[in-house]
Amino acid sequence: MNRKIAYGLMTLLALGLGASRAWGEIHTQFTPDTDGVDTDGNGDPNDDHVYLHMFAGDGFVNMADQDRTLQYMFGFGDATGVPDEMVMMHGMLAAEFPAPTIVVREGQKVYLNLSNVGMMMRPDLFDPHTIHWHGFPNAAAIFDGVPDASVSIAMGFTFTYFYQVVEPGTFMWHCHVEATEHMQMGMLGNLYVLPKQDLLPPGTPLANLPPGKGPTHQQGYKYCYNDGDGSTYYDVDYPIQISSFDPEFHNASLTVQPLPFALMDDKFPMLNGRGYPDTTNLNVLYNTAGDEGYGEMNRPSQKVSSLIEATRGERVLLRISSLSTTSFHTLTVAGIPMHVIGQGSRLLRGPNGEDLTYWTNSVNLGGGEAKDVILDTANIEPGDYALYTTNLSHLSNNTEDFGGMMTEIILHPAE
Amino acid sequence: MNTVSIRTRTYLLLAALIACILANAAQAMIMTIRPAATPGGLEFNLSAKQGYILTPDGGAYYMWGYANGDGLMQYPGPTLEFNQGETVTIHLTNQLDVPVSMVFPGQLNVTAGGGTAGVLTNEAAPAGGMVSYTFTATHAGTYHYHSGTNPELQIEMGLFGAIIVRPDNQPAEETWAYNHVDSQYDYEYLFLMSEMDPTIHEKAECGMWDQIDMNEYWPVLWFINGRCAPDVMLPDNTPLLPHQPYSCRPQVHPNERMLMRLIGGGRDLHPFHHHGNNALQIARDGRLLSSSPALGANLAVSDFTQAAAPGMTLDCIFTWTGKGLGWDVYGHEQDIDNEPTGDFPGPGDVDHNENGSVDNVDPVAGEDMEDHGKPFPVQLPDNKALAFGATYSGSPFLGAMGDLPPGEGGMNMFGGMMFMWHSHNEKEMVNYDIFPGGLMTMMFVEPPGAPIGGAHTMPMGQ
Numbered sequence: 001m002n003r004k005i006a007y008g009l010m011t012l013l014a015l016g017l018g019a020s021r022a023w024g025e026i027h028t029q030f031t032p033d034t035d036g037v038d039t040d041g042n043g044d045p046n047d048d049h050v051y052l053h054m055f056a057g058d059g060f061v062n063m064a065d066q067d068r069t070l071q072y073m074f075g076f077g078d079a080t081g082v083p084d085e086m087v088m089m090h091g092m093l094a095a096e097f098p099a100p101t102i103v104v105r106e107g108q109k110v111y112l113n114l115s116n117v118g119m120m121m122r123p124d125l126f127d128p129h130t131i132h133w134h135g136f137p138n139a140a141a142i143f144d145g146v147p148d149a150s151v152s153i154a155m156g157f158t159f160t161y162f163y164q165v166v167e168p169g170t171f172m173w174h175c176h177v178e179a180t181e182h183m184q185m186g187m188l189g190n191l192y193v194l195p196k197q198d199l200l201p202p203g204t205p206l207a208n209l210p211p212g213k214g215p216t217h218q219q220g221y222k223y224c225y226n227d228g229d230g231s232t233y234y235d236v237d238y239p240i241q242i243s244s245f246d247p248e249f250h251n252a253s254l255t256v257q258p259l260p261f262a263l264m265d266d267k268f269p270m271l272n273g274r275g276y277p278d279t280t281n282l283n284v285l286y287n288t289a290g291d292e293g294y295g296e297m298n299r300p301s302q303k304v305s306s307l308i309e310a311t312r313g314e315r316v317l318l319r320i321s322s323l324s325t326t327s328f329h330t331l332t333v334a335g336i337p338m339h340v341i342g343q344g345s346r347l348l349r350g351p352n353g354e355d356l357t358y359w360t361n362s363v364n365l366g367g368g369e370a371k372d373v374i375l376d377t378a379n380i381e382p383g384d385y386a387l388y389t390t391n392l393s394h395l396s397n398n399t400e401d402f403g404g405m406m407t408e409i410i411l412h413p414a415e
Numbered sequence: 416m417n418t419v420s421i422r423t424r425t426y427l428l429l430a431a432l433i434a435c436i437l438a439n440a441a442q443a444m445i446m447t448i449r450p451a452a453t454p455g456g457l458e459f460n461l462s463a464k465q466g467y468i469l470t471p472d473g474g475a476y477y478m479w480g481y482a483n484g485d486g487l488m489q490y491p492g493p494t495l496e497f498n499q500g501e502t503v504t505i506h507l508t509n510q511l512d513v514p515v516s517m518v519f520p521g522q523l524n525v526t527a528g529g530g531t532a533g534v535l536t537n538e539a540a541p542a543g544g545m546v547s548y549t550f551t552a553t554h555a556g557t558y559h560y561h562s563g564t565n566p567e568l569q570i571e572m573g574l575f576g577a578i579i580v581r582p583d584n585q586p587a588e589e590t591w592a593y594n595h596v597d598s599q600y601d602y603e604y605l606f607l608m609s610e611m612d613p614t615i616h617e618k619a620e621c622g623m624w625d626q627i628d629m630n631e632y633w634p635v636l637w638f639i640n641g642r643c644a645p646d647v648m649l650p651d652n653t654p655l656l657p658h659q660p661y662s663c664r665p666q667v668h669p670n671e672r673m674l675m676r677l678i679g680g681g682r683d684l685h686p687f688h689h690h691g692n693n694a695l696q697i698a699r700d701g702r703l704l705s706s707s708p709a710l711g712a713n714l715a716v717s718d719f720t721q722a723a724a725p726g727m728t729l730d731c732i733f734t735w736t737g738k739g740l741g742w743d744v745y746g747h748e749q750d751i752d753n754e755p756t757g758d759f760p761g762p763g764d765v766d767h768n769e770n771g772s773v774d775n776v777d778p779v780a781g782e783d784m785e786d787h788g789k790p791f792p793v794q795l796p797d798n799k800a801l802a803f804g805a806t807y808s809g810s811p812f813l814g815a816m817g818d819l820p821p822g823e824g825g826m827n828m829f830g831g832m833m834f835m836w837h838s839h840n841e842k843e844m845v846n847y848d849i850f851p852g853g854l855m856t857m858m859f860v861e862p863p864g865a866p867i868g869g870a871h872t873m874p875m876g877q
Contacts, residue, residue: 029793109741111793128802135719138692138736140744141832142795142811146690148804149833149857150811157800162792164741180841180850261845262635325841328684328722344693344718351597351695352713354706366686368720368839 026084028053028113029160040107041199050110052102053079055087056129056175056187058119059095060287061301063245063268064275064404065397068288071245071268072121072254073097073186074175079115088156091117094299097273098241099189101304102173106196106226110163118155124256128152130159132176133191134368135345137167145176152177168195168225169345170319170370172241180325181259184249188323190239190272190304193345197226206230210315211378224317224372225347231357232341234317234374238308240387242322242329242365242405244269247398266326269394269405271387272304276395279306279407306407312382312414316375322365329405330390332362336380336409342372362390377411385409444868445605445676446651446661447496447579448483456502456549459495461517463539463562463574464488464510466658470636470643472846476613477620478573478658479511490641490659491607491680492576495560497552499583499594504549509539515574517548518563520726521701525550535563555582555593556701557676557728559607567629567682571615573641575680577607580701592674592730593703597711600674600732602867604665606836607641608723608854609681610634610843634683637843637854639663644837644844644855665836666859666867667735669813670781675731679723685843685854688720690834691735696721698730720839735834735860737813738783742791745779745862746812779863806833806857814862829865834858 033049040048054076063069075095082090104110116129130152132145141149143161153159175187197217200206204217209230213221217230224232244266252259271279278285285302310316318338322329332338341357342348348356363371388395388406397403450457466488467475481492497503509515516538519525527537530546539546561575582598585591592598612634618626639647640661647663649655667673675694677687697704697712704714723729737744778787791811795801798820803809807824809817814830827833837844837855846852861867 027796031792109792132690134688135693138738138740139690139834140737140740140811141807141834144690144834146804146833146835147802148835148851149806150804151795151801151807152804153796154800154802157796159796159801160793162741164739166739176835178850180844183841258848261842261848261850264842327840328686343716344720346693346717348716350713351715352710354713356714356716364722366684366720366722366840368686368688369718369722370720 026087026115026158028084028158030111040105041196048108050104050108052110053113054100055079055091055115055117057091057095057117058121059093059299059301060297061097062285062287063397064278065400070288071247071250073250074119074182075099075186076189087115088117091115093120096301096303097186098243098304099173099187101190101239103192104165105194106165106168108165110165112161112163113158114153114161115158116153116155121254126155128154128177129175130177131161131173133163133171133173135171136163147177165193167345168193169342170321170372171345172321172323172370174323180261183323184246184264184325185253188243190241192239192319195223195226197223209233224342227347233315235314236310237317237319239319240306241272242324243273244324244326264326267398269389271306271405271407273302274306275397276403276406281305282307308407308409310377311412312377312380314377316377318373320363320365320373321370322367324367328364328366330362330364331387332390333375333385333387335385336375336377338363339374339376340371341374344370380411382411382413385411444602445494445579447494449496456504457497459505460484461505462508462510463515468658469656470846471646471852472849474613476616479569480573481576488658490573494577494579494605496579498581499552499555502551504547506545506547507539509541509544512541514538514541514564515569516546516563517560519550519560521558522550523553533564538564552580554701555580556698557678557730558701559678559680559728572619577605577678593698595703595711598697598703599672601671602667603674603676604663605676606639606663606687607678607680608685609638610683611636635847637838639854639856643846644852647856663856666861668861668863669735669737673733675733677721677723677729679725679727682725684722684724685838686720686722686840688839689733689836691858691860692733693717693719694731694733696729696731700728740786742789743786744813745782746815747788829861831859831861831865
């Protein structure tokens with residue numbers, strides 16, 4: 001066993017022993033739904049409360065270059081369903097990139113538990129962590145995750161965030177502790193909220209459903225927002241999150257060197273935590289051991305594929321967000337017009353109902369921006385299309401072109 | 416585990432006291448200069464000069480900047496304020512040893528008098544040269560100005576500033592940004608964003624002009640209103656920062672409208688993320704987002720991140736209500752009545768709002784009545800399991816204080832809620848290699864009754 005891992009284990013063991021005796025342990029909270037009111041509108045008054053449990057720690061992920069460069073990272077993973085007493089072992093060195101995708105429905109009450117399992121490879125660090133639900137409307141500071149303005153959870157403990165979900169839309173989530181460092185290191189993921197309109201009674205008139213789908217709502221119809229007219233109808237949806245790693249920064253972190261904030265320069269541009277061609281791999285990616293022998297980890301560390309598939313005629317909703325820590329990015333879809341229908345977790349509609357949606361071939365996002373784009377494939381020839389950044393230097397996996405921030409859209413012929 | 420409790424509500428008394436002292440509650444929140452009007456219009460006297468700014472990492476950097484009259488060089492230059500329809504003349508005296516000038520994007524029919532012809536406009540000659548610019552402000556809004564001489568270098572050196580043009584048709588008792596009620600606001604704040612590559616300033620200080628290569632530009636310092644966090648939290652005109660007079664300390668009460676005047680003052684884009692709530696972008700580059708004047712800002716866009724490109728200005732209306740949280744943000748479910756019974760809920764507790772559960776305190780004006788009296792949904796971990804922020808009040812409730820370990824938190828006099836407002840290209844939240852800093856400030860939602868703009872919270876720690 002690698003010596004650093006041994007030290008890390010010893011530290012955590014010591015912490016764990018202390019925890020069980022004197023000062024706390026992993027303890028998640030959840031209050032069952034007993035109010036008798038169906039707040040999410042799905043017909044069941046007793047299922048509106050959602051229990052989620054994430055852990056925050058560290059891990060390794062492979063980049064998409066030929067060397068499968070191993071990058072050390074801080075990150076989140078899913079511990080939902082894992083017994084509290086098993087969470088430390090479950091979460092250590094098991095961070096995922098991106099963080100698990102969180103999908104909830106408008107009207108739900110979310111008990112989002114965060115357990116800090118510590119960072120195995122950095123026994124010198126005692127970093128707390130938080131969850132920032134980026135874009136949450138009328139947020140309360142205590143659940144906003146900004147450590148300067150509230151509290152953050154220390155190693156070996158659990159904090160329970162509570163969100164009454166009142167707005168549908170595309171958000172994102174990330175750790176906000178030492179945000180530049182923890183986000184560059186990978187503590188970020190997709191988060192979106194499904195609208196109540198999905199659960200309308202079938203037969204409800206909607207004036208702007210796609211051709212052949214109207215004039216009324218049917219069971220199974222899905223919408224991006226509560227548009228009131230079906231204009232944000234989609235058949236399939238994909239979260240697409242922009243992010244990127246600076247290998248110098250990650251290596252400095254792993255080797256406990258001063259972090260190059262000023263020189264930060266991302267060389268591994270990614271969509272949903274992978275560079276092309278890994279973006280098109282539908283499988284969960286397991287990390288490999290590095291040259292320096294950080295164990296035969298073989299952990300499922302990259303779970304989110306970005307391969308987009310649809311049948312001609314379908315509407316594809318892309319929930320695009322950026323959590324790049326360094327730059328703006330432009331994404332384009334070659335050959336399929338993009339209809340931007342949402343921005344900043346809101347339907348693109350003026351205060352008096354004006355239609356502010358627009359057609360384009362590219363969307364530009366800085367860190368912390370989100371845009372909802374519908375691809376209408378009705379008049380598009382079946383085939384393979386590319387979704388890629390026009391920041392052309394980011395079509396690379398470090399020194400190797402070509403790769404990076406790109407994925408494919410496979411349009412199947414209609415039956 | 417400890418139960419959330421409210422230990423003090425004395426802030427109300429304190430707030431009332433301070434509010435009395437600060438009788439001038441509607442004071443301007445953006446420091447500007449505005450000379451007295453004369454029959455010929457307004458005459459500003461600016462000079463271009465050199466000086467040094469200070470950054471929180473310990474740096475002192477050689478700058479060029481505009482100064483108000485004979486005042487000190489400023490970074491950024493003075494924020495000029497005038498009214499729509501007024502004729503404005505700006506006299507610029509050059510005390511630098513290079514030619515310098517001013518251009519006014521968005522202003523029409525600017526005439527230059529004196530000086531010598533340059534590429535973009537007339538320039539003031541080095542070492543005492545003068546030039547004047549005259550125009551009439553045709554539209555209200557947020558604008559900026561900058562040097563039109565070697566702007567790629569001179570803007571980097573600090574020669575830029577903000578302009579606020581007041582509308583000519585707002586009601587006497589209200590403050591509007593444009594000639595429509597959609598732009599009404601209670602408080603306004605300036606967010607003039609810029610960045611800096613210190614190597615350029617070091618070379619400029621040494622006169623190594625042939626060594627400066629803008630192609631190697633690599634910023635490592637980022638600013639709001641000419642200051643890096645946490646210096647933005649120091650007061651306006653702090654003697655600690657003689658060349659950086661402008662703070663950025665946005666504050667607002669629940670349900671009030673805050674006008675954010677955002678300007679991309681440098682050469683990079685900065686995605687400005689405002690925690691707390693979405694804001695409505697109502698104007699861009701000094702024009703209301705409107706399809707017809709009568710319809711107001713009917714093309715306004717709601718977003719949680721405002722991307723102000725270089726040279727662009729954005730006006731946004733931000734409001735925080737605290738509604739829809741699913742728990743009483745004022746903590747009214749607790750036994751915090753004027754005469755607490757100590758056994759809440761107990762015999763002395765009343766169901767004021769008749770919602771079926773006792774609530775000892777009357778609701779706050781504008782509070783979410785759906786949430787009134789609803790308990791806090793989770794237990795906070797024991798203090799030993801937590802790290803505390805400098806601006807944490809110790810309580811999750813608005814207007815309340817809570818127990819904090821010695822030396823932790825508390826830079827929050829009135830139990831407000833703090834939200835980080837910052838560049839979400841997170842790299843820009845550092846000062847050189849030191850986190851946190853850069854293009855960032857804390858926005859304070861203060862509880863009803865707490866003063867705004869006067870007695871301030873302390874600067875951020877860390």
